[in-house]
Amino acid sequence: MRQFLWGQGLAWGCCLALIAPLDAYALSGQVFRDGNGNGVRDSGERGVPGITVRAFVNGTPETLAGTVTSGADGSYTLSGVSGPVRVEFEIPAAGCNADSAVDFSAPNAQHYGSSVQFVDGADTGIDFGVLNAAEYVVSPNPTMFTSFMYGGSAKAGTVSGNAPALYSYAYKNSGRAASLGSVPTYPGEVVSPGNAPDPVVVLKQQQVGTTWGGAYSKQAKRLFVSAFLRRHAGMGPDGSGAVYMLDPDAPPSGTPSFFNLDALGFATRGSGTYTATHPGFSAVIGSNSNRGLGDAPNTLTHDAAAFGQVGKVSLGDMDLSDDGRYLFVTNLYDRKLYRIDLQNPTAPVVPGAAQVKAYSNAPWLGLSCASGVARPFGLKYYRSKIYTGVVCTGESGTASANNTRAYVYAVDPESDGSGASIAVEFPLNYDKQNVDALGTPKGWFNWTDNFGSLAMKNAGGAAANPQPILSDIEFDSDGSMILAFADRAGFQLGYNNYAPSSSDTNQYSGLVGGDILRVYKNPGTCSYQLESNGQAGNLTSSSRTYAQDMADYGAFLHAGPGTPNGAGSAFTSYTDSGNKRREFYFGDYAELNGDRYPRETHGEGIFGSLALWPSSGEVIATGMDPVADYPGSGGTYKLSNTTGARNSGYNLYDDTDAATYMLRDQWGYASEVSTMAKSAGLGDIEITGDIPDIEIGNRIWLDTDKDGIQDGDETGLDGVEVHLICGADTATTTTANGGQYYFTNAAGGNATFMGSGESCVVQVDNTQPAVGNRKLSPQNADGVTDNNPVTDLRDSDAADNAGKAEIAFTVGNAGENNHTLDIGYERLTDISLVKTVDKASAKRAENVVYTLVATNNGPDAATGVQVTDALPAGVTYVSDDSGGDYNVASGVWDVGALPNGGSRTLNITAKLD
Structure with a gap:
């Protein structure tokens, strides 16, 4: 703002300016x-x-x-x-x-x-x-949902049918659920009762059977769960292609049927007569009775054909579009991604065949895998793309991790799948920790449909053969992917149960060996980079180093992917020498036993599902033995997204449940056949949002x-x-x-x-x-x-x-x-300037005094006010009373700030020439 005022009498001129100081x-x-x-x-x-x-x-x-x-x-x-x-x-x-x-x-x-x-x-x-x-997510303690897999027929009115199938619980729950009692976990040991809140049973097995996929609609306040085939546990009444929908705040007493892909013409299994095939694969799923599943939780079963069917029939993961309009699901039988139009996000409508879209030209359907098949499972809708996790299984080749490979495809939901791009791919032959501290299998193995080819079946009945399923995907707030790998063997095996062969009546207990990997998104290149040696972009794992572990334990406990030997399809192995590659999420171990920390018993305890609450700074994952001193249990781990460490764990089930049918395992621990113990006993995790x-x-x-x-x-x-x-x-x-x-x-x-x-x-x-x-x-x-x-x-x-x-x-x-x-x-700053002279006339060499009064008549305060005074010709400057704010050379009077109604006066003495 600039104002000009001109004086009269002895030829006077000035101007005003509002100028701010610079720092x-x-x-x-x-x-x-x-x-x-x-x-x-x-x-x-x-x-x-x-x-x-x-x-x-x-x-x-x-x-x-x-x-x-x-x-x-x-x-x-x-x-x-x-x-x-x-x-x-x-x-x-x-x-x-x-x-x-x-x-x-x-x-x-x-x-x-x-x-x-x-x-x-x-x-x-x-x-x-x-x-x-x-x-x-606005809640300070949001609600979680997790499906529970329980042994038996899931028949209505039986112990198996009345068992939980879906739990809800608060995110911040940690420790051991109070209802799990105080049965000793080790002979002679006294254990305090659980002190964590109990989960709430939302659905029972007789309503939905075994499920994996889950999706929560914020728009409709509804939860979707999908059928999943798991050995030793019964499927629900709507079969292998079922998607169920329920209001979790008012759970139904009957089956919450929504739709069935098979009924709509999209097969999730083969047709024909069920045969208890083993080894090998049969696409025909038998009824729970055909499979020999009993009504009592301690019924031992061979469930032969299911051993080869896991991951190849029924449904995998599910997710919803951000607007709640579209539900996405993987069909494990035809290996296709499907989109189901719910038509009304706030009140989903039962779809017909016309509302089902198959991505029939997705690139993984034609992917050439080394001695195997490209099988999809995990899904995540993120920023208008549906990310799909795929693994080359190596199932028709020799037992070598070099034949297994992971991919994440970004699919445009509006396409037919043909334009899907590979967001990240990498081989699964990285250093991966042992399933058990006793020298059990290390690394990933090819998929197998033959119980006899498992990498471990020991005299004590423990069995393991980690087979990768890219089962779940989450995105951290920095755009990085978090990938969960389920162990297929975790669903092929149970706890203290028979082998698939009717001639083998030994009892076997599965030891799961899943994993979690972090894939950094480079903000400069927009590309994804798999973690390497415990480093994920600008984050470094806080796990112990190779030297620390070797000095203390004589073994390296936190192995993970090392330095890649190339990019894209040229990435085939890791170049680091020796067993020195650290993993980022080192907190994914199981059975933390007091004085042995951090030397875990089971190095890779992940079941394969994830959920992420952005405000928490951590990812939550399902796994075995999440709480110290309770072996044979299942629940959730909370892992830091900045350090990879375990923050806490929560037991949803364990083998010390005094309220249910009890047995003793080979070590004398309390146990129950009905839970899956250290084999995979939980499905997907969903978190409510707003x-x-x-x-x-x-x-x-x-x-x-x-x-x-x-x-x-x-x-x-x-x-x-x-x-x-x-x-x-x-x-x-x-x-x-x-x-x-x-x-x-x-x-x-x-x-x-x-x-x-x-x-x-x-x-x-x-x-x-x-x-x-x-x-x-x-x-x-x-x-x-x-x-x-x-x-x-x-x-x-x-x-x-x-x-x-x-x-x-x-x-x-x-x-x-x-x-x-x-x-x-x-801004209104009505600044006036009045100038007077103390004499109407003066003689040569006589002094005169000019008086200047600057006034702010408001309504706003003025800052940086300056008056420029040009003394008239015929006078010479003598002095002023500004205290240095008047510059005689330039004629500028630095008035400064004037509040509303404020004024300031300057007297300049000059001599007439």
Whole structure:
């Protein structure tokens, strides 16, 4: 702003200018993934790389002082920037780890400042929260669901049929469930009862039988579970192609039937007469009775054909699209990915064949595997792609891990599968820890349908042969993949049960050997890189080193993938010499026994399912023996996503359940045949989530230079009453904390009526005292007119309508917060200047005194006021009383700040020439 005033009498001229001082400083902060939308970075919330941060300094026009992109951990620093600045955070379109189509400013922007912030001086902690609706979990202790696999026929009215099939429990549960009692785990040992909350039985075996896949719909508040064939345990009443749907808050008493792929014409098994085939594979699944499954939990069964059928018939993993419209499932029989249109996300409709889409041209269907077959299983819908986990099984070759290979394909849901790309591929011949500390199988093995070819069957009845299934996929907040590998043998074997051959009546107990791997997403190249030697991008495992383990135990306990010998299809092995390759998630061991920590009994205890709560900073996985001193148990591990360590464990079942049928195993431990003990006894894990609320608003400010753009030194107007009008609904709030205002439709919020797609108006009465009849700034000064939360960041969006400032906008979808609806008012600083001379006339060589009085008549405070005085010809400067604020050479009087109603006086003495 600049004003010019001209004096009279002794020829006088001056001008006024408002000028802000400039200070150099460094600006820094963190961009973080706000998983619970509270506007605060919680300890487990990860940084977001790839966000553009810009700082603008004042000027006409303003100047871009610096641009930087947030790093791998979400941090950024802008150095050498001067003065008060406006800082903008831009979420890129289709970026590596953020996409403006699905990522938005987090709610509760009053805590972190929104996507446009104003900073003065050297500042750190200038953070920005990013929200993805698909990852939003607001509960501080969300509910989990896990399927439970129980031995027997699953027949209604029997012990087996009344056993649990689906549990729910709180995420933070840890320890041993109280109902599991206090039966000693070792002979003569006294064990305290469990002290953790019990899981809740949601469904029984007679309702659904064995299931693996799970998907929770936030839109419908419904849970989907899918059939899965597991040896020694009965399938549900709707068969191998069944997908069940239920309200977990009001579980049904009968079978929660939804649809069946077989009934719709998409076979999940072969047809014909059941034959108890072994060794080899038969596609015909027998009834639970055909399979010889008993009603009592201690019934020993051969269940012969199921040994070769595991992973080759029925259904695998499931997942939902973010909008809740489409359900995806893998058909293990035809090896295809399917999409089922639920038609109404909030009230799913039973589909017909027309609502089922098969991805018949997916590339893995024609993939040439070394001595094996490409078999899909795990799924994850992530950022508009459906990621599918596939393993080359090596099942028709010799026993060599060189024939097994893992792939993750990114499939466009709108395609027929033909354009699917390989996100990552790698061989499974990496160093992998022993299944048991007693020298049992190490590494992965080819798939086998022959019990006789298992790598281990010892005299004590322990059996193992780790066969890889890429069973589950999660994405961490930094875009990295977390891959779970189930051990197929974990589903082929049971606990203290028969071999598939009717001539073998020895009892065998399976030891599972699954694994978890981390695949880093490079934010610079957008490529995925498998962990190597315990390193995953910028993260390093906190596992003990090779040297530490060898010194203490004489064995290396945390082996994992090493350095790849190539990329893509050329990646065939790991080049590191010796057994020195560390794994990232080293906390995936089992049976942590007090004084033996960290020397675990079982190095790879993973069952194969994952869930991720973004705010926790950890991944939760199913596995055996998750709690110390309770062998033969199953439950969940919580593993740190930054160190790979075990944070806690929770037992859902174990072999010391005093409330059920008891036996004694070969070591004298208490046990029960009905659970699967150290073989895989749990299916997928699902975590409940929430549909994000919508928050709109941002800032009303004083536009000092009247250009319609928010500058770094322009202050907000507090105390302004703001109205939101959506049809007949209205809400009111008042600006605070630098002119900020927000409306939210959150429960208990100030605008619960605001709905997605609704046309609304933000309105401010310009006559209210807090506005003071100021004039509106120019609308859309930066040329952007759409009020888009990504692009329309910095200008005033309001138009005048009969004395009211109004912004018309359309409410976005859930989570699409719009923090860019800004209103500028031109700053009113009515500064007057009065100059007088102490004499009307004077003689040559006589002194005269000029008096200048600068007054701010408001209503706003003025800063950086300067008066430029050009003394008239014929006089010579003598002195002044400014205290050094008057520059005689330039004639500038530095008045400085003037509050509303404030004034300052300058007396200049001059001699007449």
